[in-house]
Amino acid sequence: AVVSTQSTGNKIHLDVHTVRNTEDTRYPGTYTGYDDSWDFAKFRNNFKIRIIRREEREIEFDMIGIDTPIANAFRRILLAEVPTMAIEEVFLQNNTSVIQDEVLCHRLGLLPIMVDPRLFDMKGKGDKAEERNTLQFKLKMRCKRNKKAPTDTTNADELYCNSKLYTRNVEWEPLGSQKEWLKGGVKFSHDDILINVLRPGQELDMTMHAVKGIGSDHAKFSPVATATYRLLPEIQLLREFRGAAAEKLRSCFSPGVIEIEEGRAVVKDARLDSGSREVL
Amino acid sequence: AVVSTQSTGDHVGKLSIVENEDQDDTCTTLVLHKEDHTLGNVLRHMLVNNPEVEFAGYSIPHPSEEKINLRIQTYETPCLSVMYRALDDTMEVCDHVLDEIDRAEEEWKRAQK
Numbered sequence: 001a002v003v004s005t006q007s008t009g010n011k012i013h014l015d016v017h018t019v020r021n022t023e024d025t026r027y028p029g030t031y032t033g034y035d036d037s038w039d040f041a042k043f044r045n046n047f048k049i050r051i052i053r054r055e056e057r058e059i060e061f062d063m064i065g066i067d068t069p070i071a072n073a074f075r076r077i078l079l080a081e082v083p084t085m086a087i088e089e090v091f092l093q094n095n096t097s098v099i100q101d102e103v104l105c106h107r108l109g110l111l112p113i114m115v116d117p118r119l120f121d122m123k124g125k126g127d128k129a130e131e132r133n134t135l136q137f138k139l140k141m142r143c144k145r146n147k148k149a150p151t152d153t154t155n156a157d158e159l160y161c162n163s164k165l166y167t168r169n170v171e172w173e174p175l176g177s178q179k180e181w182l183k184g185g186v187k188f189s190h191d192d193i194l195i196n197v198l199r200p201g202q203e204l205d206m207t208m209h210a211v212k213g214i215g216s217d218h219a220k221f222s223p224v225a226t227a228t229y230r231l232l233p234e235i236q237l238l239r240e241f242r243g244a245a246a247e248k249l250r251s252c253f254s255p256g257v258i259e260i261e262e263g264r265a266v267v268k269d270a271r272l273d274s275g276s277r278e279v280l
Numbered sequence: 281a282v283v284s285t286q287s288t289g290d291h292v293g294k295l296s297i298v299e300n301e302d303q304d305d306t307c308t309t310l311v312l313h314k315e316d317h318t319l320g321n322v323l324r325h326m327l328v329n330n331p332e333v334e335f336a337g338y339s340i341p342h343p344s345e346e347k348i349n350l351r352i353q354t355y356e357t358p359c360l361s362v363m364y365r366a367l368d369d370t371m372e373v374c375d376h377v378l379d380e381i382d383r384a385e386e387e388w389k390r391a392q393k
Contacts, residue, residue, distance in 0.1 A: 038329035
């Protein structure tokens, strides 16, 4: 038998009304005879990251063998301290739309910009806006009546020209030598975000400056829509379930957690469980 | 790290040490400025897993002020050396996680083919 020098970790236990064992007790000295002190070699041997799912804007991965304070620190840093570029100052020449200036500018700040923030420096209070710390965008649109529209239509897109302003209407104006080191241009991450709606005679003329910032300053700078972590559930069936009981067991969990194989209920994928404890 | 026992007006160093009358190296309260649970909990965790440490805990004196109090009591080792070790260990972990992410990314790309 192999005797481990580390005590086995306690598992958080979900009961009907309580949650037990939430404290991590695996500190040196808690369990006599075990050496629980921090050992980087042991961590390195046990630690593994496994990517479960990866899409264009979403990733789900497992971190095995890491402690919650560190995992939580990564989550907090993702939300609050990873920098991005976002519009901070808007110079409005003309805004005769129904959206108020400040509401419009607030919306502009929230637009995600597709650019690598590492290419830029943070702009301090007294710094001038220049190519290394600012991105400049311009939007100038005037809504006109569409003379060629069919006479019986009520669709705004047909009746008017430029009535809806999207992120694709915004132009990037390179400052200094930005054209050379920002190859491919700078766009917003989505082409079809609706910024404003105009009617004939209304105009929007503005210049926007985007700077580098972090989420703890303003949530618009947070690079993630959200970052969450949870502990991987473990479900143990204490006895065999067959027939109607197995069906009932399956319906108590989220779909996909329990499957019926050869008449018996088996735990197929505990990851999909939402922790509802309905089965209890 | 700037170590001072007083804040000088607007500019404060990152780390201060609360005045300790007993001049005992093995008990200190450190004040870390402009930090929160992100670093506090990680440091506390690394300190507590050090067998030389008798007690380690952190608190945030007031949520409106960005400060944490980190209390360290050791058996024999000076507190600051234990603190340095906790910081070094944290950096080691983060570097390794970074390597591991790259490796997992490679594995994912290979599995997709």
